[in-house]
Amino acid sequence: MYGKGRQHALQRLQSEIEKQLNVAPPYKKSDPQNPLAELENKLFANNQFTKVAVYGLGGVGKTQLVLELLYRVREKDKNSSVIWIQATSMESLDQGYHTVARQLGISGPGGKDVDIKKLVQNFLNDDTAGQWILVFDNADDIQMWSGKTRSESQQSNRLIDYIPRSKTGRVIFTTRDRKVGVKLAQQNVIEVPKMTEDTAIRMLRNSLIDKSLVETRPADAKAILTWLTHLPLAIAQAAAYINENGATLADYLALVHCQEQEIIDLLTDQFEDDARYPDSKNPVATTWLISFQQIQQRDPLAAEYMAFMACIDHKDIPQLLLPPGSSRKQEMDAIGTLSAYSFITRRAEDLAIDLHRLVHLTIRNWLRNKGELAEWTRKAVAQLEEVFPDHEHRNRAMWRTYLPHARHVLESNLIAKDDCSRIDLQWKIALCYYSDGRFDEAEAFFREVMEFRTNVLGAEHPDTLKGIGKLALTYHAQSRFPEAKALGVRAMEAQKRILGEEDPETLSTMSHLAMTYSDLSQWKEAEELELQTMEFRKRILGVEHPDTLVGVSNLVYLYNCQGWWKQAEELGKQIIAARKKVLGVEHPDTLLSIGNLAHTYNNQGRYQEAEELLVQVMNIRIKVLGKDHPHTLSGMSNLGVSYHNQGRWDEAEAIQSQVVAARKVLLGPEHFSTLTSMAHLSLTYHSQGRRTEAEELGLQVMESRKKVLGPEHHHTLTSMSSLASFYLDGQLVKAEELLLQVLAIRIRVLGMGHHHSLASMEQLAGMYRNQGRLKESEDLEAQVEEARNNAVS
CATH class of the missing domain: 1.10.10 (Arc Repressor Mutant, subunit A)
Incomplete structure (x- = not known):
C-alpha cells in the first residue's frame, strides 16, 4: 500500500510542478538571491527531522520555490515521497488529509469517526515510511494551528500536535506571515526575496505568447518589471493581460501611468492561472x-x-x-x-x-x-x-x-480647501520650503494660505498680514523685487496700524522690506528702515536675540553694497561672534555672517583670508544643507570669485560653471543669483583670454538684467561696465558708449560722490588715457580727486 501511495504522491507533485514551471522558471544557481540553496541546506544539512517555514509577500513565489526544490529532490531520489496539503483553511486542510490518506492507502476502524490526521501522523512516524517531505501550503492562520480543535473522533487536540516526526521526514510550511513561520518552525524560517531583474525577465518572456516583445523592447520590459516590483504573481497577471488583449509592452506601460483607478483595475483583473488552486483568488x-x-x-x-x-x-x-x-x-x-x-x-x-x-x-x-x-x-x-x-x-x-x-496627502484633493488642519499644514510646509531654498514651492503654499485667510479672516487680520509678509519675502528670494516691495509695504503699513510698529511681526516685515530696498539699490531707504527696526528689537528683545542679530547682519550686507568696507568688517566680526554664541557655528545664519565677512575681505583685496572663510562656510553648508541649497551655491560662488581674484582662473571657472548649472536648474536662468554667477563666469572667461565666450555671456547677462531688474539697477550697471571692459580690447566705440551710459545713470541716481560713480569715472578716464585722450582723462581724474577730498572733509 505504501508503494502505491508514494507513486500517487509523486504523480501529484509532478503535475503541480509542470503547472508552475510554465509560470516561474527555476532559479539559476548563479542568481545572487537564490533562496533554494538556503532552503535545501536547512532541510538536509543534518540527518534528522527538520521543519522549515518559507515566508514572503502574497504572490512573491513561495509555492513555486518549494515546488522547484521538490522537483530537484525528485530528480536526485526517485524514492522520496512528497505529500502536499493546502492549509488555507481548516476545510481545505481536512480535505487534503483525506486525499493523502487515500493516496497512501491507509484507513482505520470506525468509518467516519476515524481521526484521519492521526492516521497520517502515525503512518509517517514509522521508520518504514522511508524518506518523505510534507508540505503545508499557505499556513497563514496561527489560530488554526495552535487553537484547540475537535477532530472527527471527537478528541480535542491542536493541529500543530498532528505534525509527524521521523528522522527520515521533513516538513515545509509556506506562509505570508513571518510570525506564523516562527511559531511553526522556530528559527528555521526563510524569506523569499524579490526576484532579480534577470530572473524576472526570464519569467516575463516565458509567460508571453509573443516572446519577441521582450527582445525588441528591453527597456519597456524592465520598466514594467520595476513597476511590478519583480513580483511573480503580478508578472503573471501582466503577461495574461498582454496575451489576452494582444497588447504590446508599450501599451501596458502606458496603462500603469494612468489614473489610480485604472491601475487598480489592472491589479484586480482576473486571469487564468493553472498554477494556482482552483478556489484561490489570483489577482x-x-x-x-x-x-x-x-x-x-x-x-x-x-x-x-x-x-x-x-x-x-x-x-x-x-x-x-x-x-x-x-x-x-x-x-x-x-x-x-x-x-x-x-x-x-x-x-x-x-x-x-x-x-x-x-x-x-x-x-x-x-x-x-x-x-x-x-x-x-x-x-x-x-x-x-x-x-x-x-x-x-x-x-x-x-x-x-x-x-x-x-505634500502627498494634500495632493490627493480629498480634503476641502478650507479645512483648518489643511491650511495649518500648508503654512508649515511653506515655511520649510522657504527655509530649504525651494522658493517656487513655498510661494504656491503661501499664496493658498494668504487667499484663504483673506477670504475667511479678512484682508487686514493679523494672520492674513503675516501671510502677505511671507509671500513678499518669497518674492524677494525669487528676485521679484518690485512685487516684493509692493507687498512688503502693504503688509508693513497695515501691521503698524493694527499691531503697532513694535510688534515682532511688524518688525520682521520691516526688516525684510529693508533688504528688498537694498536689492533695488535704494540703500538710503534700506539703511534707515533697518536701523529703525534694529533699535526697536534691541530695546524689546535684547541685543543677542536672533531677530536683533538678523538686523545687524542686514546692515553688514548694506555696508558691503555701498562699499563701506571698514564699517562692514567691524560689524561683521561682531555679528559672527554673537551668532556663534547664540546659534552655534553650523547655523545657517552664522554661516551667512561668515560669508558676508569673506565678501568684505574680497572687496578689500584680502583674498587669502576670504578664501579660508569661504571654504569653511561651503563645507559646513554642504554637510548641513546639501550641495544644491541656494545658500551652499552662494558660498561656492563667492569662493569662485576669491579664486578669480587670486589669478587661479581654472579653479574659478570649474566652481563657477558648476554653480551656474545648478542655479539654472534650481532657480531658473533669469534669477538674480543665477545672473550673478553667470557674470562672475564671464569675467573669468575674459581673464583666461576667452574673449568671445566672455563677451557673449556678458551680453546675455546685461540684457537679462535690464529685463529683470531694470536699466538703472546697480547690477545692470555693473554688467554694462564689465562688458565695456571686454570691448576695450578692440571695440572702443562700444566700450565708451556703455561707460558713458553707466556714469550718467550713477551720477543721477547715486550722486557724484558715491564710490560707484567715482569708479565709473576712473574706468572711463583710464580708457581715455590708453587712447591718448589725455585732456579728457585728466579732467575726469581731477573730478574724482575733488569728490574724494570733499568726502573726507
Missing part, C-alpha cells in the same frame, strides 16, 4: 486584501497603520509619524505584524518604513470602495499637522522627511 490585489483582512482580525492597530500609510507617500515613512497606540509595545507589535506579512520593510538605521508600492495602491482602493479613504486622509492631515515640526534649523532633518508625506 495580486485580491491576494493582498485577504492578508489585510487577516491583519484586521488579529491586530487592529496594524490595520490602522496600513490605512494611514495608504494616505501618505509609500516610502521613507518615519515611525514617529504613525498615530500613537495605547503603549509602545502595542506600536512595536503592530509594525512587527506588517513586517511579518512583508507589507513593509523596516530600516533600522533611520527608524523608517517603506510600504510596498503596489500594496499602497491596493489599500487605497479598498478604502475608497468602503467609502473610508476621505476620512483616513483627514486623519492623516490632522496627524501630520500635529507632529510636523517648525521650520527652525534644528528640526531640518525631521521636516525634510515629513515634507513628502505632507
